Amino acid sequence: MTSVPHVPVVVVGGGQAGLSTSYWLKSRGIEHLVFERRTAAHVWETTRWDTFCLVTPNWQCRLPGHPYDGPDPDGFMKKDEIVAYVKGFVAKVAPPIREGVSVERAFRRGDGVFEVKTSEGDVTCDEIVVATGGYSDPIIPRMAERLPEMIVQMHSEQYRRPEALPEGAVLVVGSGQSGAQIAEDLHLAGRKVHLAVGPAPRCARFYRGRDVVTWLADMGYYEMTVDSHPLREGVRDNTNHYVTGRDGGRDIDLRRFAREGMELYGVLDDFRDGELRFRPNLAESLDFADRTYNGINAAIDKHIAQAGVEAPPPSVYEPVWRPDAERTALPLDGSGISAIVWCIGFTPNFRWLDAPVFNGAGRPAHRRGITECRGVSFIGLPWLNTWGSGRFGAVGDDAEHVVSTIAARLEGAAPAIQAAE
Known part of the structure; x- marks a missing residue:
């Protein structure tokens, strides 16, 4: 009988969260x-659009032992620069990573040891760190099938x-960071854009002489x-504010885009009888975004x-455009729409993990990544502890x-779960 190799710790996921764990x-x-089903930098290299850039300034990039050291700390790294930054971290950490290997199931045996089944064989371990993040599976609604x-x-x-x-108009569904930035990318390229706006907040890029991120810091x-x-764990459900670091950074103002010809609607609810159906909540969503701003x-x-x-004097944003009426239906025929980009987010994928660590909503129950199931920890989730937990800024901490x-725990101590520091 072939023996199964054993290591003290298995890290599942080789992005910045898993790499930071390996560093420590x-x-x-x-x-x-470290098991990574693709490659360490694949998210940044293969799942981002060409003009993608960070929305937070470069000085906030501080992976452990690998802070940003380029010439533009107040700038916003572009896609290729982000990939180079992450690959530089991989080279610095030199992790024991197995790329192209998927973890198919992990569970704790009766003897207390975890068995991890992968696409290249099994291993056992004492501790599992789940570093797959909160953005594993893209969300596309079932209406897309029709x-x-x-x-x-x-x-x-x-x-x-x-x-x-293809030539023609494009419907972008969702106005979070990705939706707003992709709509802008298409709009700046001269494409006709229809945007289904959701309840996403927005913020200024610069205010009173400084980047808003710097003020908040x-x-x-x-x-x-x-x-x-104030929201406690409810903050984990918040949609990120839309803003951009493109061309040195600027606000994204959907009202200005509408004034320039972009077609705005409320939340896309359905496709029925040849029509796209929208909720009558465009004005409400735009007003909410501006109140947050x-x-x-x-x-x-x-x-x-x-x-x-x-500092320079204060100011208050005043809407530059308001919808005349709520449009709740758009016949697809005659709209000129040839493509749809779904920008309604992702869901995490923890189906492979067989452990009593999930709450009634199917989410990990933890305190700063530490669960009540000895030996199972999480890292890289949004608001694991702070705003920067899922980002370059605080994932290392x-x-x-x-x-x-x-x-x-490996040394024999079993400290009680502590409140987030």
């Missing part, structure tokens, strides 16, 4: 393996450039933990006043916390 495991001399075959459909992770789409927002946030700026105003900081807990 290596620093403590803990043997481990659309005419001649309509080209793709998810945001498949979109690359306007020229790759000064205000301590990025140190706020999920336990101290002005609310963030008002918080910055308060900080400036309290800190006595010299969370990985260090998870690894320190693992190290204590």
